[in-house]
Amino acid sequence: MAGDDVVVRLQGVRKAFNPGLPSEVEVLHGIDLQLRRGEFCAVVGPSGSGKSTLLNLIGLLDRPTAGTLAVCGQDTTHMDDAALTHLRGRSIGFVFQYHHLIGAFTALENVMMPMLGDAGFPTRAMRERALELLGRVGLNHRCDNLATHLSGGEQQRVAVARALAMRPAVLLADEPTGNLDTRSAEVVFGLLRDVNREQGTAVLFVTHNPALAARCDRTLEVVDGLVNPQAAVAG
Numbered sequence: 001m002a003g004d005d006v007v008v009r010l011q012g013v014r015k016a017f018n019p020g021l022p023s024e025v026e027v028l029h030g031i032d033l034q035l036r037r038g039e040f041c042a043v044v045g046p047s048g049s050g051k052s053t054l055l056n057l058i059g060l061l062d063r064p065t066a067g068t069l070a071v072c073g074q075d076t077t078h079m080d081d082a083a084l085t086h087l088r089g090r091s092i093g094f095v096f097q098y099h100h101l102i103g104a105f106t107a108l109e110n111v112m113m114p115m116l117g118d119a120g121f122p123t124r125a126m127r128e129r130a131l132e133l134l135g136r137v138g139l140n141h142r143c144d145n146l147a148t149h150l151s152g153g154e155q156q157r158v159a160v161a162r163a164l165a166m167r168p169a170v171l172l173a174d175e176p177t178g179n180l181d182t183r184s185a186e187v188v189f190g191l192l193r194d195v196n197r198e199q200g201t202a203v204l205f206v207t208h209n210p211a212l213a214a215r216c217d218r219t220l221e222v223v224d225g226l227v228n229p230q231a232a233v234a235g
């Protein structure tokens with residue numbers, strides 16, 4: 001059943017902050033879930049239930065305190081930080097609620113950032129790819145604008161372009177539309193949906209907006225650090 005198309009697999013994943021200290025608190029209590037190539041999955045649940053913590057683990061920004069996490073078929077349990085960084089760079093794109101662009105860089109430079117990688121210097125191919133991505137999000141005409149000079153909706157579209165730079169198998173979007181007006185939210189959601197359909201990118205989309213969640217293929221509900229078991233494993 002679990003074929004090669006599973007891009008994210010969690011088994012019994014727990015996360016405690018401040019382990020071993022009096023302030024220790026376990027936030028995720030044993031999560032099992034699979035995300036397959038091409039799935040567009042909403043992640044919903046009350047504030048503080050553990051949604052961002054879960055995405056940070058899947059995005060290899062933090063490590064589980066128990067259980068196993070595999071990304072693109074690779075078990076991350078025994079990976080060192082360099083290996084995690086490498087896997088993250090090749091497999092995962094992030095879009096956050098706050099765009100995290102570098103304000104003093106142009107839109108084009110921001111989109112090129114993930115491509116610099118080990119080379120550390122920009123090439124013509126990177127520039128062309130970044131221009132193509134900015135075209136994809138409808139911002140060709142804004143490529144030389146500083147990020148700080150763009151509107152909130154435009155900044156978030158640049159963030160989507162940047163997240164797609166490395167053609168990730170998995171796109172993690174943590175309330176990407178949370179700060180946007182309805183129209184900009186629609187544009188950003190539509191972009192994620194199109195990329196998912198065109199490229200088979202698996203998407204985890206955290207939202208507090210029930211109307212947007214209803215337009216995803218599947219919904220994971222996180223409640224008190226656990227995932228609703230009905231929705232956790234599709235198929």
Ligand SMILES: Nc1ncnc2c1ncn2[C@@H]1O[C@H](COP(=O)(O)OP(=O)(O)OP(=O)(O)O)[C@@H](O)[C@H]1O
Pocket residue numbers: 017018025027045046047048049050051052053054
């Ligand atoms: N670094 C940390 N140290 C200690 N506790 C933390 C840390 N990060 C998160 N928490 C706690 O973990 C719980 C889950 O937080 P998380 O940010 O994952 O919730 P969330 O579901 O994303 O909420 P929201 O919808 O408000 O974004 C919260 O109780 C939070 O206070």
Ligand SMILES: [Mg+2]
Pocket residue numbers: 051052053174
């Ligand atoms: Mg959150």
